[in-house]
Amino acid sequence: MTSKSENTAAAQNAPLRVLQATLHLFSQKGYFSTSVHDIARESGVSIGSIYHHFRDKEGVASALFESLLERMTRELENIANRYDSTHDKCRAVIELLFEMTEDEPEVMEYMLYSKHREFLSGQLPVCSSQPFRMMREMVEQGMAKSEIRKMDVITASSCLYGGAIRMITSRLDGLVELPLQSYLTDIWECSWKGVAV
């Protein structure tokens, strides 16, 4: 109620509020159709403040991207530790991706459904990022443990995760009506059958 607590609560989280507003705007209108003025309006943070915390517009986008990559990396590490077999790990990864798509479609949209290289100058493509590398690593271990047939790693990864990822983008595009979880069993059966020894 005091103006002090209100102000500091808002002020201290300025960078966070900027990132939240940015995620929302980018996933709705895309990077180029979102102006810095839009971000200022939606976040309640002034333009000057945004430029104080982030170098420029691209800086906002890349901070957002990196924070989401980090979070994804943490979640994948959890999965890698929690399960033993490659089968269970990879299935859990797909389940995680499905859950995230349903709970936070905007995160998923920004992570794997936008062309970051079009606006993040130095950025490698998403599929070169750490989360994707970790997903491929699981597949590699699966081959070493003879759970997955020996073949090129990228080929096997594409086949194992490709169906699920396609399903996610279809869902984000409004082509799929039910929550993704209801398709998990079928998708996983197809995907695993394709690569298993």
Next chain:
Amino acid sequence: MTSKSENTAAAQNAPLRVLQATLHLFSQKGYFSTSVHDIARESGVSIGSIYHHFRDKEGVASALFESLLERMTRELENIANRYDSTHDKCRAVIELLFEMTEDEPEVMEYMLYSKHREFLSGQLPVCSSQPFRMMREMVEQGMAKSEIRKMDVITASSCLYGGAIRMITSRLDGLVELPLQSYLTDIWECSWKGVAV
């Protein structure tokens, strides 16, 4: 050699030259980082002329998109007629996509690796377009003929084509070093095994 033939050859193809230049620029820099002035410069067609043939910048993009969709539709019709079994049809589709990716990466890039809805206002997502519908139809027929296990069509299509599409985007991102054709056998084995009865 005569100035007449040279002039008319260039002049008559203005819309075509605009579309070619646009494809090239869009796939290199994206829609928003390509200005109409860029298109004029690259195509050798004046700004006024571009606006004469196409309503506006979005009109250029959508004309390009539709011409590529049409071409893709024709190619898929050929495949649908040339082969009998669903197995052969779907394999030929993936082979076609792989060939196109190698021969005309820009076409592939613009068709299935850019977010058209970000700049084409009325456009449905690619996966709702006719080529994608035809690909799903093949899967549907495969279920009717008991070549493919009975399940949700979008699920089965995602699994059958998802691996190949993932491979294509990886290749376009520079993650895959060899031409896609060298992976065709493996990819197809995985994909088909996943959905076959």
Next chain:
DNA sequence: TTGACTAGAACGAACGTTCGTTCTAATATC
């Protein structure tokens, strides 16, 4: 008083688009 932060007006470059004009080639008139 100092230094970190916020504010939003102001700036200038770049963009999509328009518009008045010229050029080209086909058709009509004699």
Next chain:
DNA sequence: GATATTAGAACGAACGTTCGTTCTAGTCAA
């Protein structure tokens, strides 16, 4: 065959707007 008329393709300078960014002034905590 020569001339006049017409349609529409081509042109590019100029316009108004939008955007990313900078700047100056102000606030607040320590």
